[in-house]
Amino acid sequence: MEEVLAGACSPSLPLFNTMIKFCCGRRKFLFNRAFDIYKKMLKYDDAKPTLETYALLFSTLLGKFNRLNVSYVYLHAVRLLARQMKASGVIPDTFVLNMIIKAYSTCLEVDEAIRVFREMGLYGCEPNAFTYCYMIRGLCEKGRVNQGLGFYKEKRMKGLVPKGSTCMILICSLAMECRFEDATEVAFDSLGNSMSPDLLTYKTLLEEMCKDGRGNDAFELLEGFRKRDSFMNEKTYNTLLNGLHFLSRE
Structure with missing residues (x-):
């Protein structure tokens, strides 16, 4: 050289x-x-x-x-x-x-x-x-979650499957903004593509719902996730359930 x-x-x-x-x-x-x-x-x-x-x-x-x-x-x-x-x-x-x-x-x-x-x-x-x-990751980390969701929807309309890590970031970002319906939709879409959210993602969504006074909805959603997520083991389920019980008592 x-x-x-x-x-x-x-x-x-x-x-x-x-x-x-x-x-x-x-x-x-x-x-x-x-x-x-x-x-x-x-x-x-x-x-x-x-x-x-x-x-x-x-x-x-x-x-x-x-x-x-x-x-x-x-x-x-x-x-x-x-x-x-x-x-x-x-x-x-x-x-x-x-x-x-x-x-x-x-x-x-x-x-x-x-x-x-x-x-x-x-x-x-x-x-x-x-x-x-x-694009989705950058926008969510910047705090421009609505734009991130827009790119997510555009991506899905084109039939493109997002990475699991991208879905998790979007779910958590939406949950932190109390956009629980959107977060739940993305979570179930992820499960429909055989991508299971991790414990932190589930925990963020469910506990934010509980803090927002939607504890009953959080318990129902957890059961829905348990039925749809074939990768959710008993340890993960019990951890999430105990966390919701703790928040509901506060």
């Missing part, structure tokens, strides 16, 4: 992309080297970065989004890379756009995520299940 970067051979797009792929596969040690190669590519007319190049670089950047405070640091690089890709005339695909949306959503820059989502049609791309999951 050092010899190539020093100009030991003619610029070659396959060679540069191969080196970037090698560096991206070793994120911890050669992360910066991948971008050195990318900058080198920008100088050659016959070895300009392609969609493959950008996909590799975005994937590497997203690999750094493991903690929120660190994510904000790398979001600037994602934004800059997206601008350069657009300026160079490279047309992104759904995979690349999803990574950009995920970056914005992770950092709660949801308006930017929505902007990229709305631009997908301009590139001939269709949002997939991952696209909607990133």
